[in-house]
Amino acid sequence: MKTYFYLLQFSILFFCLSTTIKTEASGSLPRISVEGNRFVTPDGETIIFQGVNFADPDRLVKEGQWKRDLFRVARDWGSNIVRLPVHPQAWRERGKEDYLILLDQAVEWAREFDLYIIIDWHSIGNLRTELFQHEMYKTSLPETYDFWLTISRRYADEPIVAMYEIFNEPTTYQGQLGSLTWDQWADILTDIIYVIRANSPEAIPLVGGFNWAYDLTPLMYAPLNVPGIAYVSHPYPQKRDQPWIPQWERDFGFAADDYPIIATEIGFMQPTDRGAHIPCIGDEEYGRTLMRYFRDKGISWVAWCFDPDWSPQLIKDWNYTPSRSGKFFRDVMLGKENLDE
Structure with missing residues (x-):
């Protein structure tokens, strides 16, 4: 009788654990895929992503x-997606x-708030x-392959991890x-995508073009021969x-007629702001023009950066006080900004 009791307890415990794992893995958000240019x-149902970039989680822990x-x-x-930049x-x-x-x-926090x-x-x-703009960006092809092998295996069954941005800014x-x-770049990207897809077949790899991930003009003559991917542009105000x-239409927007495009970095600041630098100097005129253009083209976007x-x-402090650009992008996401004024 005692043995039966222990077996019954174990069965109940196993059932509870199995149910918990299944519930956590399924999440509350549906898996996103690519269909044509959407x-x-x-x-x-078409989904347009809008959201914010966080700083590197490692840095945020230290802060x-x-x-x-x-x-x-x-x-x-108003975000429905957040971007996590992992520095090598x-x-x-x-x-x-x-x-x-x-x-x-x-993933757990994103699940709680219905964020991809x-x-x-x-x-x-x-x-x-293997030459890079700063020490923090230094990596290698083997390390990059291993990173995506690790990530794609880890989150293969997690729809909340919707997109894998292969390389931030070539x-x-x-x-x-x-x-x-x-x-050469297309060959490197294709090999990495094969690694990702072998481990996470439903993942959406994101591919950035040249000029710090701004320029997608090579897609006019040589898009990657890989289905189910999306392309990235970073159209900061001073890129043009x-x-x-x-x-914008000539440099990247034309591609939205055939492929999903997501601008994983956008933003603006004033010349007197702390850390002001080219190509980010701009104002709400840039913001409204860009948001109208994205709306008309069906382009998704993620603003940089939710960090003081x-x-x-986008914020002035860790009370999350919005900066000037933060207020603008927040109001756009909440539908409070009249883009047609």
Whole structure:
């Protein structure tokens, strides 16, 4: 009788644990996929993403700001997605297993507030020559393959981790970081996507073009021969002079006719703001013009950065007081900004 009692207890415990695991893995958000030039839910409904970038989770831990409230306030601002920039240096220094604990926390907090996640391998430079713009961005092809192997295995069954941004901002920095042709870059990207898809078949890889992920003109003649992907642009205000729209259309917007486009970094700031730098100097005129253009083209976007130090800043402090650009993008997400004025 005692043995039966213990077996019954074990069966109940196993059932509870199994139910918990299943519930946590299923989440409350549907899996997103690519259909033509749209992001869609399983029932075919188009979804336009809008949201904010956080700072690197490793940095936020060190600042004492890696917390549930980040996700709550992002949702309160109207976000339906957040982007997590993982710097190679931080990935190495914290260690793979400890860093994955942070990403697991992000998934749980995002689930609580119905937010999707982009995981971004946040390097800037030339992955072929392995020359980069700063020490924090230094990586290698083997490390990049291993990162995406790890991430794609870890989150293969997690629809909240909707997109994998393969490499933040490819650039040769006017030749200072060596040469990189589109064909060479496409080969590297395709190999990485094969690794991701072998482990996470339903993942949506994000592909950025040249000029710090602004320029998608190579898609006119040589798009990647890989289905189910989306492309990225970072159209900060000073990437082009006015008039912006004809140049945006030529540089990246044309691609939205055939592929899903998500601008994973946008934003503006004033010349006197802390950390002000090219190409981010701008104002609400840029913001409204860009938001109208995105609306008309069906382009998704994620504003940079939900942090009081990383510019252009969306918040002034850790009370989440919106900056000038933060107020603008928050009001757009909440439907309070009249874009047609």
